[in-house]
Amino acid sequence: xxxxxxxxxxxxxxxxxxxxxxxxxxxxxxxxxxxxxxxxxxxxxxxxxxxxxxxxxxxxxxxxxxxxxxxxxxxxxxxxxxxxxxxxxxxxxxxxxxxxxxxxxxxxxxxxxxxxxxxxxxxxxxxxxxxxxxxxxxxxxxxxxxxxxxxxxxxxxxxxxxxxxxxxxxxxxxxxxxx
Amino acid sequence: xxxxxxxxxxxxxxxxxxxxxxxxxxxxxxxxxxxxxxxxxxxxxxxxxxxxxxxxxxxxxxxxxxxxxxxxxxxxxxxxxxxxxxxxxxxxxxxxxxxxxxxxxxxxxxxxxxxxxxxxxxxxxxxxxxxxxxxxxxxxxxxxxxxxxxxxxxxxxxxxxxxxxxxxxxxxxxxxxxx
DNA sequence: TGTTTATATGTCAATAATGACATAAAGGAG
DNA sequence: CTCCTTTATGTCATTATTGACATATAAACA
Numbered sequence: 001x002x003x004x005x006x007x008x009x010x011x012x013x014x015x016x017x018x019x020x021x022x023x024x025x026x027x028x029x030x031x032x033x034x035x036x037x038x039x040x041x042x043x044x045x046x047x048x049x050x051x052x053x054x055x056x057x058x059x060x061x062x063x064x065x066x067x068x069x070x071x072x073x074x075x076x077x078x079x080x081x082x083x084x085x086x087x088x089x090x091x092x093x094x095x096x097x098x099x100x101x102x103x104x105x106x107x108x109x110x111x112x113x114x115x116x117x118x119x120x121x122x123x124x125x126x127x128x129x130x131x132x133x134x135x136x137x138x139x140x141x142x143x144x145x146x147x148x149x150x151x152x153x154x155x156x157x158x159x160x161x162x163x164x165x166x167x168x169x170x171x172x173x174x175x176x177x178x179x
Numbered sequence: 180x181x182x183x184x185x186x187x188x189x190x191x192x193x194x195x196x197x198x199x200x201x202x203x204x205x206x207x208x209x210x211x212x213x214x215x216x217x218x219x220x221x222x223x224x225x226x227x228x229x230x231x232x233x234x235x236x237x238x239x240x241x242x243x244x245x246x247x248x249x250x251x252x253x254x255x256x257x258x259x260x261x262x263x264x265x266x267x268x269x270x271x272x273x274x275x276x277x278x279x280x281x282x283x284x285x286x287x288x289x290x291x292x293x294x295x296x297x298x299x300x301x302x303x304x305x306x307x308x309x310x311x312x313x314x315x316x317x318x319x320x321x322x323x324x325x326x327x328x329x330x331x332x333x334x335x336x337x338x339x340x341x342x343x344x345x346x347x348x349x350x351x352x353x354x355x356x357x358x
Numbered sequence: 359t360g361t362t363t364a365t366a367t368g369t370c371a372a373t374a375a376t377g378a379c380a381t382a383a384a385g386g387a388g
Numbered sequence: 389c390t391c392c393t394t395t396a397t398g399t400c401a402t403t404a405t406t407g408a409c410a411t412a413t414a415a416a417c418a
Contacts, residue, residue: 006274007274010277018396029270030270034396035375036374057383057396059385060385063395063397076278076281080278084293090268096263097331098186099331100334107260115263146279158349163342174334181403210405213367215404215406239415
């Protein structure tokens with residue numbers, strides 16, 4: 001089983017979700033298209049790690065809501081105990097910046113500006129996520145502990161926020177360099 | 180042509196390098212194994228974007244040193260002008276942290292400690308890179324401009340350093356949470 | 359002298375991931 | 389009533405990436 005499969009199981013420890021919802025919720029932390037997720041869910045179901053029920057909706061198309069099984073939780077615990085892969089980042093803009101001297105300042109500034117917009121939108125989304133998290137929690141978020149249900153999501157959104165802030169700082173710094 | 184191919188061309192705008200050296204130099208910014216790089220270099224050579232010469236070495240095995248051609252530089256400029264893909268990050272530890280409540284604090288702390296060592300080593304490597312960059316430059320690094328040869332490498336190493344510092348801050352923050 | 363490590367280049371099968379194609383229900387805008 | 393968007397699920401061909409296999413030179417170490 002690949003990492004994304006375990007990632008899907010991870011999400012399902014908190015809520016039962018459809019494939020479509022899983023896609024939306026995992027994407028901020030692990031980019032994956034629906035065409036990868038649906039086949040993996042079918043695999044997980046065959047192995048008995050998840051089970052699903054058809055849920056009929058009147059306002060939207062019907063969906064298949066997946067839940068993690070006890071067997072799935074066992075698999076998850078086994079995965080967590082194993083050595084963790086190193087993180088992988090692939091940023092095309094970084095490669096372009098390496099040889100940015102090939103183009104003029106104006107074009108370089110423009111590339112940075114596009115990326116900055118992307119980061120700002122991303123930051124907004126994480127802020128929204130954090131707000132929603134606070135609304136669903138009795139405790140203030142900074143008092144959440146490892147046992148609390150929202151702890152995992154909280155530390156991830158915090159990490160993501162720190163990262164996007166750093167990315168924005170770098171953009172600002174670059175703008176100065178390209179003045 | 181894929182992004183990695185352009186990344187290799189980017190590196191070759193600064194120095195002629197062997198496939199092995201290209202692998203070592205691109206990995207901090209775009210993870211790729213030699214088994215991906217060698218075939219791409221062969222492709223680039225066939226297309227006339229790079230050319231190579233055999234270089235005989237007495238202390239080490241002989242190598243093929245690649246240089247970018249004018250045609251290759253044109254291809255690069257075309258690539259830079261195109262819209263840039265969004266960055267992709269895949270961090271298995273983040274997925275594990277989402278459901279960290281499945282294991283005890285001790286195990287969680289241990290996972291963080293392993294990752295912290297990884298980040299510290301990475302930070303060391305970027306510090307070394309920055310030192311080497313300064314040694315090879317007449318100007319102080321913070322006075323480099325877009326036209327300078329070392330500018331691209333400088334801004335990338337700066338970005339990487341900012342990122343790894345943020346990652347280390349997050350590790351420290353997590354350690355507090357898991358006390 | 360044998361062993362390990364780093365350098366160096368390559369192929370190939372398997373896996374991971376994307377993009378295109380396909381379908382369909384429901385809501386909203388015009 | 390038609391078009392567009394969102395939700396929803398799926399398949400399949402192609403591309404990207406990895407891991408295993410393969411070979412070879414040279415230094416360092418025991």
